[in-house]
Each structure stands twice: as C-alpha cells, then as structure tokens.
Amino acid sequence: MTDPQDPQNSPPPYGTTPPPPPSYGATPPAYGATPAPSYGAAPPAPYGAAPQGTVPGKTMGIVALILAFFVQLVALILGIIALVQSKRAGYKNTPALWAIIISSVLMVVGIIFAIVIIGGLIAGAEQYIEMCSELGAGTHEVDGVPITCPETTTP
Numbered sequence: 001m002t003d004p005q006d007p008q009n010s011p012p013p014y015g016t017t018p019p020p021p022p023s024y025g026a027t028p029p030a031y032g033a034t035p036a037p038s039y040g041a042a043p044p045a046p047y048g049a050a051p052q053g054t055v056p057g058k059t060m061g062i063v064a065l066i067l068a069f070f071v072q073l074v075a076l077i078l079g080i081i082a083l084v085q086s087k088r089a090g091y092k093n094t095p096a097l098w099a100i101i102i103s104s105v106l107m108v109v110g111i112i113f114a115i116v117i118i119g120g121l122i123a124g125a126e127q128y129i130e131m132c133s134e135l136g137a138g139t140h141e142v143d144g145v146p147i148t149c150p151e152t153t154t155p
Contacts, residue, residue: 057085061096068103072110075103 064078079099086093131142132149139148 055086055091055093056089057082057093057096058091061086061093061099064099065095065102068099068106072103072107075099076107079103 060078060082064075064082067075067078076099079096082096083093083100086096128147131147135142135147135149137149137151139146141147
C-alpha cells in the first residue's frame with residue numbers, strides 16, 4: 001500500500017528488506033539537545049529517620065494488635081506509643097489504632113465481667129452465712145445439696 005499523499009513513507013515492496021532503523025549512539029540528536037544531567041546518589045537520611053518504605057511504629061502496632069486479645073493494658077500502652085511514633089513521622093498506623101480500640105473495649109468488658117463475678121460471689125457468701133446462721137452448726141441438706149456449716153464462736 002502506498003500513501004498517495006506521502007510516497008516517501010510508503011512501505012517497501014514485498015520481498016525486500018526494510019532499511020535499518022537509525023542508530024542512536026555517540027552523537028547527540030541533530031537538533032542540538034544537550035545530554036541529560038547525571039545525578040549522584042541521594043543524600044543519607046537524617047539521624048533517626050526511618051528507611052525508605054517502612055512506617056515508624058508499624059511493627060509495634062502489629063505486636064500491640066496481637067497482644068490486645070491477651071494482655072490489654074500492655075497492648076494499650078504499646079498501641080499508643082506506636083501511633084504517636086507514626087503520627088510524628090507523618091504516617092497512618094491502622095494496626096496501632098485497632099490495637100487501642102480493641103484493648104480498650106476488652107478492658108471495659110473485663111472490668112464489667114469482674115464486677116459481676118465478684119458481686120455474685122459476695123451474694124453467694126452472704127446467702128451461705130445467712131443459711132448457716134438459721135440452720136446452726138453441722139451438715140445439713142438443702143434442696144439435695146449437702147451444706148456444712150462451721151461452729152460459730154461468739155465472744
């Protein structure tokens with residue numbers, strides 16, 4: 001196919017080899033462009049700066065997230081430290097944020113659970129003391145459950 005408007009850019013006839021592409025090498029292009037400047041190595045990072053590609057506090061945030069399910073107070077402290085380190089460097093630290101949230105929620109749930117258990121134990125102990133004061137010393141059976149009441153000594 002020959003382009004009637006540009007006969008110079010028409011493809012060569014079938015069976016002939018096309019001309020080789022122009023070689024770019026030692027000579028600069030004809031339009032007089034200067035070669036690109038070469039730059040040296042990047043300057044070293046300032047003291048205490050994180051290496052390229054790492055987020056400060058991210059590893060500590062992941063550790064805090066894992067510990068949030070087992071040791072909430074330690075996880076809360078580590079999560080706060082990791083989050084502060086990341087914020088100072090200008091990064092987001094999602095694992096540290098989740099560690100703070102999860103450890104806080106689990107600490108509140110644990111405190112509520114402890115209050116309920118301790119309250120139940122105290123109520124049970126009061127009921128035991130009241131029952132033994134009514135029944136007296138010895139072993140008694142209440143609703144099929146044997147209860148042993150100690151002898152009380154009054155001063």
